[in-house]
Amino acid sequence: MERTLVIVKPDGVQRGLTGEIISRFERRGLRMAAMKLMQIPLELAQQLYAVHKGKHFYEGLIQYITSSPVVVMVLEGKDAIEIVRRTMGATNPAQAAPGTIRADLALETGRNLVHGSDSLETAKYEVPLFFNDDEILSYPRDTDRWIFE
Ligand code: DAT
């Protein structure tokens, strides 16, 4: 089982798309392991996006992600990282495949609704930025045997 960090970004919460976005992951079968509503403080945003420091879009990105509350969650499942990334779609919604969250619900890279860890290494860095171990729940669902082979 992999764990990955997912964030419904400020535009998702403001636009009332939180439920829609969570629902897409939930219906795929991913298991929710942690979830909260929060406004990301500046320092945490800088840690989350440390890899992008110095890029032309960095300042705007930090401004955007800290501008309004987000819903942060940990999702769990086999290949959860790749499944979340493919469910989100490409970074630029204009290039995202139809059927993905970003293609169906967004138009611009700077308002692309959702974040998901991009690798196992990234997930291991990002999850503890937002959740303590005791906030992440591992539990069997009765449906697991109908979702996981
Ligand atoms: P992703 O969110 O798909 O993992 P990323 O990690 O490369 O993409 O970039 C993080 C966020 O930064 C992305 O969701 C939106 C913003 N961003 C990335 N590239 C950008 C660009 N060329 N112009 C404007 N914003 C950009």
Ligand code: MG
């Ligand atoms: Mg990324």
